[in-house]
Amino acid sequence: MENLSHPLFAEERRKEILELLERQNKVLVPELCELFNVSPATIRTDLRILDSEGVLKRTHGGAVNLSKAAYEPTSDLKLSQKSEEKKRIAEYAIQLIENSDTIALDTGTTTLELAKLLPSKHGLTVITNDITIAIYLEQNSDANVIVLGGPLRRGFNCTAGSLAVKMMEPFNVDKAFLASNAFSFEAGFSTPSIEQAEVKQAMIRSASEVNMLIDSSKFDCIAFYRFASLDDIHQLVTDNSLSAEDRDTLRTCHETLKLAIV
The missing domain is CATH 1.10.10.10 (Winged helix-like DNA-binding domain superfamily/Winged helix DNA-binding domain)
Structure with a gap:
Protein backbone atom coordinates (compact mmCIF):
# COMPACT_ATOMS: atom_id res chain seq x y z
CA MET A 1 0.00 0.00 0.00
CA ALA A 69 -16.66 -14.00 8.30
CA ALA A 70 -18.98 -16.69 6.90
CA TYR A 71 -17.00 -17.25 3.67
CA GLU A 72 -14.89 -20.38 3.32
CA PRO A 73 -12.85 -21.30 0.22
CA THR A 74 -13.18 -24.89 -0.99
CA SER A 75 -10.54 -27.52 -0.26
CA ASP A 76 -9.10 -27.20 -3.78
CA LEU A 77 -8.54 -23.46 -3.31
CA LYS A 78 -6.97 -23.95 0.12
CA LEU A 79 -4.43 -26.45 -1.22
CA SER A 80 -2.58 -23.70 -3.10
CA GLN A 81 -2.44 -21.31 -0.14
CA LYS A 82 0.65 -21.31 2.14
CA SER A 83 1.56 -24.80 0.93
CA GLU A 84 5.22 -24.68 2.05
CA GLU A 85 4.28 -23.36 5.47
CA LYS A 86 1.71 -26.13 5.89
CA LYS A 87 4.32 -28.76 5.02
CA ARG A 88 6.72 -27.38 7.65
CA ILE A 89 3.97 -27.40 10.25
CA ALA A 90 3.17 -31.01 9.38
CA GLU A 91 6.85 -32.01 9.58
CA TYR A 92 6.95 -30.67 13.13
CA ALA A 93 3.64 -32.25 14.10
CA ILE A 94 4.64 -35.76 12.97
CA GLN A 95 7.34 -35.69 15.66
CA LEU A 96 4.58 -35.45 18.28
CA ILE A 97 3.09 -38.80 17.21
CA GLU A 98 4.38 -42.14 18.48
CA ASN A 99 3.78 -45.64 17.16
CA SER A 100 0.45 -47.10 18.38
CA ASP A 101 -1.02 -43.68 19.25
CA THR A 102 -4.74 -43.08 18.88
CA ILE A 103 -5.33 -39.71 17.24
CA ALA A 104 -8.20 -37.54 16.05
CA LEU A 105 -7.35 -35.80 12.79
CA ASP A 106 -9.47 -32.82 11.81
CA THR A 107 -10.32 -31.98 8.22
CA GLY A 108 -8.11 -29.40 6.52
CA THR A 109 -5.23 -28.91 4.13
CA THR A 110 -2.64 -28.64 6.92
CA THR A 111 -3.91 -31.83 8.55
CA LEU A 112 -3.83 -33.48 5.11
CA GLU A 113 -0.11 -32.68 4.93
CA LEU A 114 0.28 -34.36 8.33
CA ALA A 115 -1.68 -37.39 7.10
CA LYS A 116 0.79 -37.78 4.23
CA LEU A 117 3.55 -38.30 6.83
CA LEU A 118 1.66 -40.82 8.96
CA PRO A 119 2.79 -43.91 6.97
CA SER A 120 6.15 -43.49 8.77
CA LYS A 121 4.36 -44.49 11.99
CA HIS A 122 2.95 -47.94 12.77
CA GLY A 123 0.00 -49.26 14.72
CA LEU A 124 -1.90 -45.97 14.72
CA THR A 125 -5.63 -45.61 15.14
CA VAL A 126 -6.81 -42.50 13.29
CA ILE A 127 -10.29 -41.04 13.69
CA THR A 128 -11.14 -38.43 11.07
CA ASN A 129 -14.06 -36.77 9.34
CA ASP A 130 -11.95 -36.01 6.26
CA ILE A 131 -12.66 -38.38 3.36
CA THR A 132 -9.45 -37.50 1.49
CA ILE A 133 -7.36 -38.24 4.58
CA ALA A 134 -9.19 -41.52 5.21
CA ILE A 135 -8.66 -42.77 1.65
CA TYR A 136 -4.99 -41.75 1.67
CA LEU A 137 -4.29 -43.59 4.92
CA GLU A 138 -6.21 -46.69 3.82
CA GLN A 139 -4.10 -46.90 0.67
CA ASN A 140 -0.70 -45.90 2.09
CA SER A 141 -0.44 -46.89 5.75
CA ASP A 142 -1.17 -49.70 8.21
CA ALA A 143 -3.29 -47.37 10.36
CA ASN A 144 -6.67 -48.46 11.68
CA VAL A 145 -8.86 -45.72 10.16
CA ILE A 146 -12.24 -44.76 11.61
CA VAL A 147 -14.35 -42.34 9.55
CA LEU A 148 -16.93 -40.22 11.33
CA GLY A 149 -20.29 -40.50 9.59
CA GLY A 150 -22.84 -37.91 8.59
CA PRO A 151 -23.67 -35.65 5.66
CA LEU A 152 -20.82 -34.71 3.33
CA ARG A 153 -19.95 -31.03 3.06
CA ARG A 154 -20.04 -30.37 -0.66
CA GLY A 155 -16.70 -29.03 -1.88
CA PHE A 156 -14.87 -29.86 1.36
CA ASN A 157 -14.58 -33.68 1.26
CA CYS A 158 -15.58 -34.11 4.89
CA THR A 159 -18.49 -35.02 7.11
CA ALA A 160 -19.99 -32.67 9.68
CA GLY A 161 -22.99 -32.23 11.93
CA SER A 162 -24.71 -34.08 14.76
CA LEU A 163 -24.09 -37.61 13.44
CA ALA A 164 -20.33 -37.05 13.28
CA VAL A 165 -20.38 -35.46 16.73
CA LYS A 166 -22.37 -38.34 18.22
CA MET A 167 -19.99 -40.88 16.71
CA MET A 168 -16.95 -39.02 18.10
CA GLU A 169 -18.25 -38.70 21.65
CA PRO A 170 -17.47 -42.24 23.00
CA PHE A 171 -13.83 -42.19 21.89
CA ASN A 172 -10.85 -41.33 24.08
CA VAL A 173 -7.77 -40.46 22.02
CA ASP A 174 -4.19 -39.69 22.95
CA LYS A 175 -3.85 -36.65 20.70
CA ALA A 176 -6.02 -34.45 18.52
CA PHE A 177 -4.67 -32.40 15.63
CA LEU A 178 -6.98 -29.58 14.64
CA ALA A 179 -7.12 -26.93 11.94
CA SER A 180 -8.76 -23.52 12.10
CA ASN A 181 -9.93 -21.02 9.50
CA ALA A 182 -9.23 -18.06 11.76
CA PHE A 183 -7.75 -16.98 15.07
CA SER A 184 -7.80 -13.77 17.06
CA PHE A 185 -6.94 -13.12 20.70
CA GLU A 186 -10.42 -11.70 21.24
CA ALA A 187 -12.50 -14.34 19.46
CA GLY A 188 -10.32 -17.43 19.74
CA PHE A 189 -10.36 -20.10 17.03
CA SER A 190 -13.26 -19.92 14.60
CA THR A 191 -14.67 -21.42 11.42
CA PRO A 192 -17.47 -20.43 9.01
CA SER A 193 -19.38 -23.70 9.53
CA ILE A 194 -21.33 -24.35 12.74
CA GLU A 195 -21.57 -28.07 11.91
CA GLN A 196 -17.81 -28.29 11.39
CA ALA A 197 -17.17 -26.38 14.61
CA GLU A 198 -19.19 -28.93 16.57
CA VAL A 199 -17.03 -31.78 15.25
CA LYS A 200 -13.88 -29.89 16.23
CA GLN A 201 -15.27 -29.37 19.74
CA ALA A 202 -16.05 -33.09 20.03
CA MET A 203 -12.46 -33.92 19.06
CA ILE A 204 -11.16 -31.49 21.70
CA ARG A 205 -13.30 -33.12 24.39
CA SER A 206 -12.06 -36.58 23.44
CA ALA A 207 -8.33 -35.85 23.51
CA SER A 208 -5.75 -35.95 26.29
CA GLU A 209 -3.58 -33.58 24.25
CA VAL A 210 -4.86 -30.99 21.75
CA ASN A 211 -2.56 -29.59 19.06
CA MET A 212 -3.65 -26.71 16.83
CA LEU A 213 -1.98 -26.58 13.40
CA ILE A 214 -2.51 -23.13 11.91
CA ASP A 215 -0.44 -21.07 9.50
CA SER A 216 0.27 -17.41 10.24
CA SER A 217 -2.18 -16.07 7.64
CA LYS A 218 -5.05 -17.20 9.90
CA PHE A 219 -3.99 -14.86 12.73
CA ASP A 220 -5.94 -11.65 13.38
CA CYS A 221 -8.89 -13.10 11.48
CA ILE A 222 -12.40 -13.95 12.62
CA ALA A 223 -14.80 -16.48 11.12
CA PHE A 224 -18.49 -16.95 11.84
CA TYR A 225 -18.44 -19.49 14.69
CA ARG A 226 -16.01 -19.78 17.60
CA PHE A 227 -15.14 -23.35 18.57
CA ALA A 228 -12.19 -23.00 20.98
CA SER A 229 -9.97 -20.64 22.93
CA LEU A 230 -6.27 -20.87 23.73
CA ASP A 231 -7.24 -22.42 27.08
CA ASP A 232 -8.68 -25.42 25.21
CA ILE A 233 -5.42 -26.43 23.53
CA HIS A 234 -2.03 -27.64 24.73
CA GLN A 235 0.19 -26.73 21.79
CA LEU A 236 -0.03 -24.32 18.87
CA VAL A 237 2.13 -24.95 15.81
CA THR A 238 2.52 -22.17 13.25
CA ASP A 239 5.04 -20.84 10.74
CA ASN A 240 7.82 -18.29 11.15
CA SER A 241 5.94 -15.50 9.37
CA LEU A 242 3.99 -14.89 12.58
CA SER A 243 4.49 -11.31 13.72
CA ALA A 244 6.75 -10.53 16.67
CA GLU A 245 3.81 -8.88 18.43
CA ASP A 246 1.66 -12.01 18.17
CA ARG A 247 4.55 -14.21 19.33
CA ASP A 248 5.08 -12.04 22.41
CA THR A 249 1.37 -12.01 23.24
CA LEU A 250 1.13 -15.79 22.99
CA ARG A 251 4.17 -16.27 25.23
CA THR A 252 3.30 -13.70 27.89
CA CYS A 253 -0.46 -14.16 28.19
CA HIS A 254 -0.56 -17.96 28.00
CA GLU A 255 2.42 -19.30 29.91
CA THR A 256 1.18 -22.92 29.93
CA LEU A 257 0.68 -23.02 26.15
CA LYS A 258 3.41 -24.72 24.13
CA LEU A 259 4.24 -22.62 21.09
CA ALA A 260 6.13 -24.08 18.14
CA ILE A 261 7.19 -21.75 15.32
CA VAL A 262 8.61 -23.54 12.29
Whole structure:
Protein backbone atom coordinates (compact mmCIF):
# COMPACT_ATOMS: atom_id res chain seq x y z
CA MET A 1 0.00 0.00 0.00
CA GLU A 2 1.31 3.43 -0.93
CA ASN A 3 1.46 6.25 1.59
CA LEU A 4 -1.23 8.88 1.01
CA SER A 5 0.30 12.19 0.00
CA HIS A 6 -2.13 14.34 1.97
CA PRO A 7 -3.72 13.94 5.42
CA LEU A 8 -7.38 12.97 5.68
CA PHE A 9 -10.06 14.03 8.11
CA ALA A 10 -11.09 11.28 10.53
CA GLU A 11 -14.34 10.58 8.68
CA GLU A 12 -12.50 10.30 5.36
CA ARG A 13 -9.88 8.02 6.87
CA ARG A 14 -12.52 5.69 8.32
CA LYS A 15 -14.29 5.55 4.97
CA GLU A 16 -10.99 4.59 3.34
CA ILE A 17 -10.48 1.86 5.93
CA LEU A 18 -13.90 0.37 5.14
CA GLU A 19 -13.21 0.54 1.40
CA LEU A 20 -9.91 -1.24 1.97
CA LEU A 21 -11.72 -3.97 3.92
CA GLU A 22 -14.07 -4.45 0.99
CA ARG A 23 -11.07 -5.42 -1.13
CA GLN A 24 -9.33 -7.70 1.37
CA ASN A 25 -10.12 -9.87 4.34
CA LYS A 26 -8.36 -7.87 7.02
CA VAL A 27 -6.35 -4.74 7.81
CA LEU A 28 -3.46 -4.41 10.24
CA VAL A 29 -2.64 -1.42 12.43
CA PRO A 30 0.98 -0.96 11.21
CA GLU A 31 -0.12 -1.00 7.57
CA LEU A 32 -2.84 1.58 8.23
CA CYS A 33 -0.40 3.79 10.14
CA GLU A 34 1.93 3.77 7.15
CA LEU A 35 -0.87 4.30 4.65
CA PHE A 36 -2.44 7.28 6.43
CA ASN A 37 0.73 8.60 8.12
CA VAL A 38 -0.87 8.62 11.57
CA SER A 39 -0.06 7.07 14.94
CA PRO A 40 -1.17 3.60 16.12
CA ALA A 41 -3.34 5.29 18.76
CA THR A 42 -5.22 7.17 16.04
CA ILE A 43 -5.83 4.01 14.02
CA ARG A 44 -6.97 2.09 17.09
CA THR A 45 -9.45 4.87 17.83
CA ASP A 46 -10.75 4.66 14.26
CA LEU A 47 -11.16 0.90 14.52
CA ARG A 48 -12.83 1.13 17.93
CA ILE A 49 -15.38 3.62 16.57
CA LEU A 50 -16.06 1.55 13.44
CA ASP A 51 -16.43 -1.57 15.58
CA SER A 52 -18.96 0.20 17.80
CA GLU A 53 -20.91 1.11 14.66
CA GLY A 54 -21.04 -2.55 13.70
CA VAL A 55 -19.30 -2.15 10.34
CA LEU A 56 -16.16 -4.17 11.14
CA LYS A 57 -14.76 -6.42 13.86
CA ARG A 58 -11.65 -5.37 15.75
CA THR A 59 -8.92 -7.95 16.30
CA HIS A 60 -5.70 -7.96 18.30
CA GLY A 61 -3.67 -6.35 15.52
CA GLY A 62 -6.26 -4.71 13.29
CA ALA A 63 -9.74 -5.51 12.01
CA VAL A 64 -11.66 -7.87 9.72
CA ASN A 65 -14.57 -7.44 7.35
CA LEU A 66 -17.70 -8.85 8.99
CA SER A 67 -19.27 -9.70 5.63
CA LYS A 68 -16.46 -12.19 4.96
CA ALA A 69 -16.66 -14.00 8.30
CA ALA A 70 -18.98 -16.69 6.90
CA TYR A 71 -17.00 -17.25 3.67
CA GLU A 72 -14.89 -20.38 3.32
CA PRO A 73 -12.85 -21.30 0.22
CA THR A 74 -13.18 -24.89 -0.99
CA SER A 75 -10.54 -27.52 -0.26
CA ASP A 76 -9.10 -27.20 -3.78
CA LEU A 77 -8.54 -23.46 -3.31
CA LYS A 78 -6.97 -23.95 0.12
CA LEU A 79 -4.43 -26.45 -1.22
CA SER A 80 -2.58 -23.70 -3.10
CA GLN A 81 -2.44 -21.31 -0.14
CA LYS A 82 0.65 -21.31 2.14
CA SER A 83 1.56 -24.80 0.93
CA GLU A 84 5.22 -24.68 2.05
CA GLU A 85 4.28 -23.36 5.47
CA LYS A 86 1.71 -26.13 5.89
CA LYS A 87 4.32 -28.76 5.02
CA ARG A 88 6.72 -27.38 7.65
CA ILE A 89 3.97 -27.40 10.25
CA ALA A 90 3.17 -31.01 9.38
CA GLU A 91 6.85 -32.01 9.58
CA TYR A 92 6.95 -30.67 13.13
CA ALA A 93 3.64 -32.25 14.10
CA ILE A 94 4.64 -35.76 12.97
CA GLN A 95 7.34 -35.69 15.66
CA LEU A 96 4.58 -35.45 18.28
CA ILE A 97 3.09 -38.80 17.21
CA GLU A 98 4.38 -42.14 18.48
CA ASN A 99 3.78 -45.64 17.16
CA SER A 100 0.45 -47.10 18.38
CA ASP A 101 -1.02 -43.68 19.25
CA THR A 102 -4.74 -43.08 18.88
CA ILE A 103 -5.33 -39.71 17.24
CA ALA A 104 -8.20 -37.54 16.05
CA LEU A 105 -7.35 -35.80 12.79
CA ASP A 106 -9.47 -32.82 11.81
CA THR A 107 -10.32 -31.98 8.22
CA GLY A 108 -8.11 -29.40 6.52
CA THR A 109 -5.23 -28.91 4.13
CA THR A 110 -2.64 -28.64 6.92
CA THR A 111 -3.91 -31.83 8.55
CA LEU A 112 -3.83 -33.48 5.11
CA GLU A 113 -0.11 -32.68 4.93
CA LEU A 114 0.28 -34.36 8.33
CA ALA A 115 -1.68 -37.39 7.10
CA LYS A 116 0.79 -37.78 4.23
CA LEU A 117 3.55 -38.30 6.83
CA LEU A 118 1.66 -40.82 8.96
CA PRO A 119 2.79 -43.91 6.97
CA SER A 120 6.15 -43.49 8.77
CA LYS A 121 4.36 -44.49 11.99
CA HIS A 122 2.95 -47.94 12.77
CA GLY A 123 0.00 -49.26 14.72
CA LEU A 124 -1.90 -45.97 14.72
CA THR A 125 -5.63 -45.61 15.14
CA VAL A 126 -6.81 -42.50 13.29
CA ILE A 127 -10.29 -41.04 13.69
CA THR A 128 -11.14 -38.43 11.07
CA ASN A 129 -14.06 -36.77 9.34
CA ASP A 130 -11.95 -36.01 6.26
CA ILE A 131 -12.66 -38.38 3.36
CA THR A 132 -9.45 -37.50 1.49
CA ILE A 133 -7.36 -38.24 4.58
CA ALA A 134 -9.19 -41.52 5.21
CA ILE A 135 -8.66 -42.77 1.65
CA TYR A 136 -4.99 -41.75 1.67
CA LEU A 137 -4.29 -43.59 4.92
CA GLU A 138 -6.21 -46.69 3.82
CA GLN A 139 -4.10 -46.90 0.67
CA ASN A 140 -0.70 -45.90 2.09
CA SER A 141 -0.44 -46.89 5.75
CA ASP A 142 -1.17 -49.70 8.21
CA ALA A 143 -3.29 -47.37 10.36
CA ASN A 144 -6.67 -48.46 11.68
CA VAL A 145 -8.86 -45.72 10.16
CA ILE A 146 -12.24 -44.76 11.61
CA VAL A 147 -14.35 -42.34 9.55
CA LEU A 148 -16.93 -40.22 11.33
CA GLY A 149 -20.29 -40.50 9.59
CA GLY A 150 -22.84 -37.91 8.59
CA PRO A 151 -23.67 -35.65 5.66
CA LEU A 152 -20.82 -34.71 3.33
CA ARG A 153 -19.95 -31.03 3.06
CA ARG A 154 -20.04 -30.37 -0.66
CA GLY A 155 -16.70 -29.03 -1.88
CA PHE A 156 -14.87 -29.86 1.36
CA ASN A 157 -14.58 -33.68 1.26
CA CYS A 158 -15.58 -34.11 4.89
CA THR A 159 -18.49 -35.02 7.11
CA ALA A 160 -19.99 -32.67 9.68
CA GLY A 161 -22.99 -32.23 11.93
CA SER A 162 -24.71 -34.08 14.76
CA LEU A 163 -24.09 -37.61 13.44
CA ALA A 164 -20.33 -37.05 13.28
CA VAL A 165 -20.38 -35.46 16.73
CA LYS A 166 -22.37 -38.34 18.22
CA MET A 167 -19.99 -40.88 16.71
CA MET A 168 -16.95 -39.02 18.10
CA GLU A 169 -18.25 -38.70 21.65
CA PRO A 170 -17.47 -42.24 23.00
CA PHE A 171 -13.83 -42.19 21.89
CA ASN A 172 -10.85 -41.33 24.08
CA VAL A 173 -7.77 -40.46 22.02
CA ASP A 174 -4.19 -39.69 22.95
CA LYS A 175 -3.85 -36.65 20.70
CA ALA A 176 -6.02 -34.45 18.52
CA PHE A 177 -4.67 -32.40 15.63
CA LEU A 178 -6.98 -29.58 14.64
CA ALA A 179 -7.12 -26.93 11.94
CA SER A 180 -8.76 -23.52 12.10
CA ASN A 181 -9.93 -21.02 9.50
CA ALA A 182 -9.23 -18.06 11.76
CA PHE A 183 -7.75 -16.98 15.07
CA SER A 184 -7.80 -13.77 17.06
CA PHE A 185 -6.94 -13.12 20.70
CA GLU A 186 -10.42 -11.70 21.24
CA ALA A 187 -12.50 -14.34 19.46
CA GLY A 188 -10.32 -17.43 19.74
CA PHE A 189 -10.36 -20.10 17.03
CA SER A 190 -13.26 -19.92 14.60
CA THR A 191 -14.67 -21.42 11.42
CA PRO A 192 -17.47 -20.43 9.01
CA SER A 193 -19.38 -23.70 9.53
CA ILE A 194 -21.33 -24.35 12.74
CA GLU A 195 -21.57 -28.07 11.91
CA GLN A 196 -17.81 -28.29 11.39
CA ALA A 197 -17.17 -26.38 14.61
CA GLU A 198 -19.19 -28.93 16.57
CA VAL A 199 -17.03 -31.78 15.25
CA LYS A 200 -13.88 -29.89 16.23
CA GLN A 201 -15.27 -29.37 19.74
CA ALA A 202 -16.05 -33.09 20.03
CA MET A 203 -12.46 -33.92 19.06
CA ILE A 204 -11.16 -31.49 21.70
CA ARG A 205 -13.30 -33.12 24.39
CA SER A 206 -12.06 -36.58 23.44
CA ALA A 207 -8.33 -35.85 23.51
CA SER A 208 -5.75 -35.95 26.29
CA GLU A 209 -3.58 -33.58 24.25
CA VAL A 210 -4.86 -30.99 21.75
CA ASN A 211 -2.56 -29.59 19.06
CA MET A 212 -3.65 -26.71 16.83
CA LEU A 213 -1.98 -26.58 13.40
CA ILE A 214 -2.51 -23.13 11.91
CA ASP A 215 -0.44 -21.07 9.50
CA SER A 216 0.27 -17.41 10.24
CA SER A 217 -2.18 -16.07 7.64
CA LYS A 218 -5.05 -17.20 9.90
CA PHE A 219 -3.99 -14.86 12.73
CA ASP A 220 -5.94 -11.65 13.38
CA CYS A 221 -8.89 -13.10 11.48
CA ILE A 222 -12.40 -13.95 12.62
CA ALA A 223 -14.80 -16.48 11.12
CA PHE A 224 -18.49 -16.95 11.84
CA TYR A 225 -18.44 -19.49 14.69
CA ARG A 226 -16.01 -19.78 17.60
CA PHE A 227 -15.14 -23.35 18.57
CA ALA A 228 -12.19 -23.00 20.98
CA SER A 229 -9.97 -20.64 22.93
CA LEU A 230 -6.27 -20.87 23.73
CA ASP A 231 -7.24 -22.42 27.08
CA ASP A 232 -8.68 -25.42 25.21
CA ILE A 233 -5.42 -26.43 23.53
CA HIS A 234 -2.03 -27.64 24.73
CA GLN A 235 0.19 -26.73 21.79
CA LEU A 236 -0.03 -24.32 18.87
CA VAL A 237 2.13 -24.95 15.81
CA THR A 238 2.52 -22.17 13.25
CA ASP A 239 5.04 -20.84 10.74
CA ASN A 240 7.82 -18.29 11.15
CA SER A 241 5.94 -15.50 9.37
CA LEU A 242 3.99 -14.89 12.58
CA SER A 243 4.49 -11.31 13.72
CA ALA A 244 6.75 -10.53 16.67
CA GLU A 245 3.81 -8.88 18.43
CA ASP A 246 1.66 -12.01 18.17
CA ARG A 247 4.55 -14.21 19.33
CA ASP A 248 5.08 -12.04 22.41
CA THR A 249 1.37 -12.01 23.24
CA LEU A 250 1.13 -15.79 22.99
CA ARG A 251 4.17 -16.27 25.23
CA THR A 252 3.30 -13.70 27.89
CA CYS A 253 -0.46 -14.16 28.19
CA HIS A 254 -0.56 -17.96 28.00
CA GLU A 255 2.42 -19.30 29.91
CA THR A 256 1.18 -22.92 29.93
CA LEU A 257 0.68 -23.02 26.15
CA LYS A 258 3.41 -24.72 24.13
CA LEU A 259 4.24 -22.62 21.09
CA ALA A 260 6.13 -24.08 18.14
CA ILE A 261 7.19 -21.75 15.32
CA VAL A 262 8.61 -23.54 12.29
